[in-house]
Amino acid sequence: MRYRLLAVALLAGACGTVTEKPADAGVSDGAAPDGAPGAVTWRNQPGDVPAVTFGGTSSATGTIYCKYTITLKQLDLQLSILPSGQVTSGHVQDLNVEAVVPSMPPTTPFVCSATNPGAIPANIAMYQLATTTAGTGGLTLTFQTGSSNMPPAALVINLTKVSSLYSAKLTFHRNDGLDPVFEWTVATTVPLAPQ
Numbered sequence: 001m002r003y004r005l006l007a008v009a010l011l012a013g014a015c016g017t018v019t020e021k022p023a024d025a026g027v028s029d030g031a032a033p034d035g036a037p038g039a040v041t042w043r044n045q046p047g048d049v050p051a052v053t054f055g056g057t058s059s060a061t062g063t064i065y066c067k068y069t070i071t072l073k074q075l076d077l078q079l080s081i082l083p084s085g086q087v088t089s090g091h092v093q094d095l096n097v098e099a100v101v102p103s104m105p106p107t108t109p110f111v112c113s114a115t116n117p118g119a120i121p122a123n124i125a126m127y128q129l130a131t132t133t134a135g136t137g138g139l140t141l142t143f144q145t146g147s148s149n150m151p152p153a154a155l156v157i158n159l160t161k162v163s164s165l166y167s168a169k170l171t172f173h174r175n176d177g178l179d180p181v182f183e184w185t186v187a188t189t190v191p192l193a194p195q
Contacts, residue, residue, distance in 0.1 A: 037082075037083050038082070039080040039081060039082045039088045039089075040080070040081055040082075040083075040194050040195070041078055041079070041080050041194070041195040042078070042079045042080075042081055042166050042192040042193065042194055042195070043076070043077065043078045043079075043192060043193065043195050044075070044076070044077045044168070044190035044191065044192055044193075045190075045191075045193075046074050046075060046076040047074070047075060047190075048071060048072070048073045048074065048075065049071065049072040049073075049075055049094075049186055049188045050071070050188075051069040051070065051071040051099075052069065052070050052071075052184050052185070052186050053067060053068070053069050053101060054067070054068055054069075054070065054174075054181065054182060054183065054184040055067040055068040055101075055181055055182060056181060057181070058179045058180070058181040059180070059181070060179060060180055060181070061179065063179070065179070065181060065182075066100050066101070066117075066118070067100070067101040068098050068099065068100055068101060068119060069098065069099050069101060070096065070097070070098050070174075070184055070186065071096075071097045071098075071099075072094040072095070072096060072097075072125075072172065072186055072188075073094060073095040073097055074093075074094060074095045075092075075093075075094045075170075075188070075190070076092070076093045076094065077090075077091075077092050077157075077168060077170065077190060077192070078090065078091050078092075078195075079129075079141075079159070079166075079168070079192065081166070085139070085161065086132075087129065087132050087139060087141060087159065089129055090128070090129030090141060090143065090157075091126070091127070091128060091129070092126070092127040092143060092155060092157075092170070093124060093125065093126050093127070094124070094125050095122060095123070095124055095125075096120070096122065096123055096124075096125050096149070096150065096151070097122045098119035098120045098122075098151075099119050100118055100119050120150050120151060121150075123148070123149075123150050125145075125146060125149040125150075125153070126146035126148075126149065127143035127144065127145055127146060127149075127155045128143060128144045128146075129141060129142075129143055129144075130142050130143055130144040135158075137158070137160055138158060138159050138160035138161060139158075139159040140156065140157070140158055140159075141156065141157040141158075141159055142154075142155070142156055143155040143156070143157070151174050151176055151182075152174070152176045153172045153173055153174040153175075153186075154172070154173045154175070155170065155171070155172050155173075156170075156171050156173075157169065157170050157171075158171075165191065165192065165193070166191075166192040167189060167190070167191055167192065168189065168190055168192055169187065169188070169189045170187065170188055170189075170190070171185065171186075171187045172185065172186040172187075173185045173186075
């Protein structure tokens with residue numbers, strides 16, 4: 001009998017200590033599980049990068065190709081950065097816009113043919129963070145190129161912190177195995193602000 005009363009008392013006491021899990025317990029408030037501050041999203045003010053010219057006469061073969069410009073429009077960079085400076089994720093997106101450069105005189109465009117094609121239609125290019133490497137001046141971030149990007153280009157970002165703000169130098173480089181005359185490099189530096 002004594003053991004029954006003890007068991008009932010223990011069960012009754014245990015019932016009073018059970019707490020219900022809040023309905024929104026799965027929603028993160030940005031804090032890490034140990035209570036440390038979580039990652040903050042840093043973003044540039046989306047904008048256009050000035051055009052870069054490429055194409056023309058190939059130094060490798062002497063073939064004459066159209067001259068083109070590539071303009072990266074609506075460049076949008078987002079990085080999630082912990083207070084320690086560690087980058088946990090990153091995404092870059094832009095609108096690739098190619099155009100044929102008119103030949104001289106300006107009113108007569110160079111005629112492109114099947115062997116000398118016109119510009120690639122405008123398309124959205126996307127990049128996802130692949131690796132982060134610490135250096136003396138900050139971090140070097142490499143990005144994986146989206147499989148549908150046209151033309152394909154590699155992206156490397158040099159991320160530096162000045163005072164309490166970040167600056168990102170983005171370098172896009174096209175080298176998809178075509179004639180070297182079609183390679184181009186677009187570089188721009190953008191300030192980032194916390195969102």
